Amino acid sequence: MGTGASKEGEEGGANKPDGQDDTPDGQGHASAHHDGGQLYVSLKMDKNHTLTADLVPHVFGSVPLIGSWDPSKALSMERESVSMWELSFVVPPNHETLDFKFLLKPKYSNAPCFVEEGPSRQLIGGALKEDAKLALFRLENDEVLEYKVFVKADRVSPFDLAASWRAYQENFRPSSVRWMPDVSINSAPQPGGENCSSAGLDLDLEHYVVPAPSTSANSAFVYAANMTETPRSLTSGSYSFKDGGASADRPTTIKEMEVIVPDSSKAFPTSGMVESKSVGSYSPLQRQESQRGLFVDRGVGSPRLIKSSSSNIFTHDLNLDNDTKNSMPAAAGAVAAAAVADQMLGPKEDRHLAIILVGLPARGKTFTAAKLTRYLRWLGHNTKHFNVGKYRRLKHGANQSADFFAADNPEGVEARNEVAALAFEDMVSWMHEGGQVGIFDATNSNKRRRNMLMKLAEGRCKIIFLETICNDVNIIERNIRLKIQQSPDYAEEPDFQAGLQDFKNRLANYEKVYEPVEEGSYIKMIDMVSGHGGQIQVNNISGYLPGRIVFFLVNTHLTPRPILLTRHGESQDNVRGRIGGDAALSEAGELYKKKLANFVGKRLKSERAASIWTSTLQRTILTASPIVGFPKIQWRALDEINAGVCDGMTYEEIKKNMPEEYESRKKDKLRYRYPRGESYLDVIQRLEPVIIELERQRAPVVVISHQAVLRALYAYFADRPLQEIPHIEVPLHTIIEIQMGVTGVQEKRYKLMD
Numbered sequence: 069m070g071t072g073a074s075k076e077g078e079e080g081g082a083n084k085p086d087g088q089d090d091t092p093d094g095q096g097h098a099s100a101h102h103d104g105g106q107l108y109v110s111l112k113m114d115k116n117h118t119l120t121a122d123l124v125p126h127v128f129g130s131v132p133l134i135g136s137w138d139p140s141k142a143l144s145m146e147r148e149s150v151s152m153w154e155l156s157f158v159v160p161p162n163h164e165t166l167d168f169k170f171l172l173k174p175k176y177s178n179a180p181c182f183v184e185e186g187p188s189r190q191l192i193g194g195a196l197k198e199d200a201k202l203a204l205f206r207l208e209n210d211e212v213l214e215y216k217v218f219v220k221a222d223r224v225s226p227f228d229l230a231a232s233w234r235a236y237q238e239n240f241r242p243s244s245v246r247w248m249p250d251v252s253i254n255s256a257p258q259p260g261g262e263n264c265s266s267a268g269l270d271l272d273l274e275h276y277v278v279p280a281p282s283t284s285a286n287s288a289f290v291y292a293a294n295m296t297e298t299p300r301s302l303t304s305g306s307y308s309f310k311d312g313g314a315s316a317d318r319p320t321t322i323k324e325m326e327v328i329v330p331d332s333s334k335a336f337p338t339s340g341m342v343e344s345k346s347v348g349s350y351s352p353l354q355r356q357e358s359q360r361g362l363f364v365d366r367g368v369g370s371p372r373l374i375k376s377s378s379s380n381i382f383t384h385d386l387n388l389d390n391d392t393k394n395s396m397p398a399a400a401g402a403v404a405a406a407a408v409a410d411q412m413l414g415p416k417e418d419r420h421l422a423i424i425l426v427g428l429p430a431r432g433k434t435f436t437a438a439k440l441t442r443y444l445r446w447l448g449h450n451t452k453h454f455n456v457g458k459y460r461r462l463k464h465g466a467n468q469s470a471d472f473f474a475a476d477n478p479e480g481v482e483a484r485n486e487v488a489a490l491a492f493e494d495m496v497s498w499m500h501e502g503g504q505v506g507i508f509d510a511t512n513s514n515k516r517r518r519n520m521l522m523k524l525a526e527g528r529c530k531i532i533f534l535e536t537i538c539n540d541v542n543i544i545e546r547n548i549r550l551k552i553q554q555s556p557d558y559a560e561e562p563d564f565q566a567g568l569q570d571f572k573n574r575l576a577n578y579e580k581v582y583e584p585v586e587e588g589s590y591i592k593m594i595d596m597v598s599g600h601g602g603q604i605q606v607n608n609i610s611g612y613l614p615g616r617i618v619f620f621l622v623n624t625h626l627t628p629r630p631i632l633l634t635r636h637g638e639s640q641d642n643v644r645g646r647i648g649g650d651a652a653l654s655e656a657g658e659l660y661k662k663k664l665a666n667f668v669g670k671r672l673k674s675e676r677a678a679s680i681w682t683s684t685l686q687r688t689i690l691t692a693s694p695i696v697g698f699p700k701i702q703w704r705a706l707d708e709i710n711a712g713v714c715d716g717m718t719y720e721e722i723k724k725n726m727p728e729e730y731e732s733r734k735k736d737k738l739r740y741r742y743p744r745g746e747s748y749l750d751v752i753q754r755l756e757p758v759i760i761e762l763e764r765q766r767a768p769v770v771v772i773s774h775q776a777v778l779r780a781l782y783a784y785f786a787d788r789p790l791q792e793i794p795h796i797e798v799p800l801h802t803i804i805e806i807q808m809g810v811t812g813v814q815e816k817r818y819k820l821m822d
């Protein structure tokens with residue numbers, strides 16, 4: 069690793085902040101002899117005073133990429149700061165010599181453009197042939213404009229380029245730290261260099277392991293079906309039930325945190341301070357409190373309330389019926405906008421969506437259902453996973469043999485249809501109490517069963533079949549073995565081989581009568597385990613939520629890899645107790661960045677394709693700076709929650725100077741939006757592309773970000789409810805390792821220093 073190459077113009081004094089030369093030969097010359105990868109070339113022009121006459125710097129030159137010397141096809145540079153202009157492009161390391169010149173083009177007219185004086189420049193192997201020289205432009209009135217020119221080239225793999233392009237489209241903004249390109253790779257450590265020696269990190273990483281909290285991400289250890297909805301139609305004292313003694317219900321915190329939607333048809337009196345009030349996600353406690361006044365709520369994702377002129381009573385300005393208000397997601401931004409649009413325009417049954425899994429046993433249905441549930445909940449959609457197996461075990465016991473599942477066993481067929489119908493009815497009842505998306509998890513493997521479900525859904529909810537198909541016998545064999553280990557069906561079978569044989573017989577019974585989905589709206593996931601080579605087929609899919617679901621599924625796979633989450637090293641603002649800002653690191657933060665680099669170097673020693681993601685704020689970029697050998701990518705979406713007018717204040721100052729804001733945030737930290745800033749719900753919305761990209765990545769990723777952002781990311785992996793997110797503990801100087809695997813996610817924590 070360590071293939072970074074850079075060359076900077078001398079006249080510009082374009083030294084790296086740390087004064088280091090990270091070119092491979094240490095002489096400041098880019099080398100063209102590297103294996104694979106592409107050169108990410110960044111041309112910059114700096115002028116000390118702003119341009120007159122609206123002239124925009126451009127580049128044109130000898131190859132089609134830069135216009136083949138045709139000024140009309142010259143590439144425009146982008147403004148990076150008041151005086152700095154930048155243009156990046158990608159070329160192969162052994163690219164042909166590139167002759168080019170800068171030119172100034174008027175922004176709005178066809179008036180003449182001004183080509184720089186002197187001979188053309190030459191770029192070879194990402195470096196300028198001669199030392200960079202000033203770019204001089206002689207204007208019509210003989211005025212001469214002078215620019216400093218810098219060139220920088222970094223090697224990146226095609227994979228990282230693709231990632232950075234996606235990120236660029238969605239989130240990039242120019243770097244806020246000078247001389248940090250949006251994508252960069254530091255060179256490999258020099259023997260005896262600072263990175264190798266410093267900070268005294270023990271070789272044994274296990275030495276730093278600390279216990280994860282009880283609510284940690286550990287779905288890998290729990291069979292996903294056990295975590296599904298408790299069959300309410302089969303249980304009276306609903307939530308105390310334990311499935312077959314071998315299961316664990318969802319943690320009670322989830323029940324406590326469940327979305328309870330206030331009845332917005334009852335307008336409530338307030339005592340004056342209310343700006344707006346909205347439908348959303350509340351705990352019963354918060355609801356009571358919110359009615360007492362002193363509540364500034366900039367929450368989004370909800371119809372606004374308007375104050376009646378005659379009294380201090382608030383009413384909705386959207387005339388939504390009972391059913392509508394109940395299915396409004398507790399979300400911000402796009403999710404909320406789509407929900408409002410669907411509810412205003414769509415048929416009533418479309419407000420509830422049932423995703424009906426289809427597939428042979430051991431094809432990943434329950435796994436996929438659980439993952440989709442987690443994703444939709446995190447986005448703010450009220451989603452529940454109904455597993456028919458759980459109903460079957462409760463009604464008929466957990467130890468049914470393969471014969472129970474035979475198509476020529478009428479009692480078995482009847483019993484299975486009955487529990488499927490019960491689960492479906494429970495799901496629809498829940499939807500009418502406010503549930504938005506029900507994930508209905510069973511084999512549903514023939515047309516007859518699916519017809520039954522379609523009839524049950526008629527006029528009540530929209531349905532989409534989600535079929536999981538796997539043609540890889542090795543993966544099926546692995547899945548079957550996992551099933552015997554995990555499923556409560558075999559918990560009391562002491563003989564593994566006997567269990568295996570029984571499950572294979574069960575599978576054969578299903579195979580005899582299996583009919584792939586051809587009806588209705590459907591999504592087929594075919595061989596999607598590894599993340600490459602598989603395909604998704606869709607039929608008759610439209611609408612916001614189904615579209616999002618398809619996009620999510622396209623990007624998920626099961627390749628095991630770690631995701632390391634860490635906050636930046638302690639910042640100077642952290643020391644002063646100031647929120648937000650863009651401060652550099654404190655002394656402790658400086659130490660952490662070295663320890664982190666050491667840790668990453670060891671933990672990801674053999675992971676050549678790993679990448680480091682930071683925010684665009686300097687405390688994360690600086691924390692990443694000593695990490696070498698991996699591409700670093702800056703995401704604006706990873707920036708800390710925007711504290712708006714409170715940015716730079718201490719919590720004490722906010723409490724003193726803006727008591728209403730302080731109180732409001734305390735009451736509903738999830739939905740509270742800082743004036744001219746963001747709420748946690750806003751942060752979740754902007755993190756969605758990050759989650760998708762983390763799901764899509766097949767190599768390890770180190771995410772160096774901030775407290776609020778990491779709370780939101782962590783909640784996704786640990787499946788924590790929205791209401792908990794603003795209160796999740798994400799300590800400084802600690803790495804949370806999320807291991808993505810074939811059975812789910814697993815968490816490990818390393819505390820590198822206090």
Ligand SMILES: Nc1ncnc2c1ncn2[C@@H]1O[C@H](COP(=O)(O)OP(=O)(O)O)[C@@H](O)[C@H]1O
Nearest residue numbers: 429430431432433434435536538547550810811
């Ligand atoms: N799309 C998929 N295709 C094949 N196997 C998968 C898929 N998704 C997950 N798996 C694997 O299948 C295993 C068994 O999955 P499970 O969800 O219990 O199967 P099912 O519900 O279809 O009986 C999971 O532990 C996971 O490793």
Ligand SMILES: O=P(O)(O)OC[C@H]1O[C@@](CO)(OP(=O)(O)O)[C@@H](O)[C@@H]1O
Nearest residue numbers: 635642646647648708711774775776
């Ligand atoms: O939502 P709360 O609990 O205020 O936490 C977010 C705050 O954490 C801080 C530190 O106080 O983040 P960080 O230092 O990780 O960037 C603030 O910048 C940010 O406003």
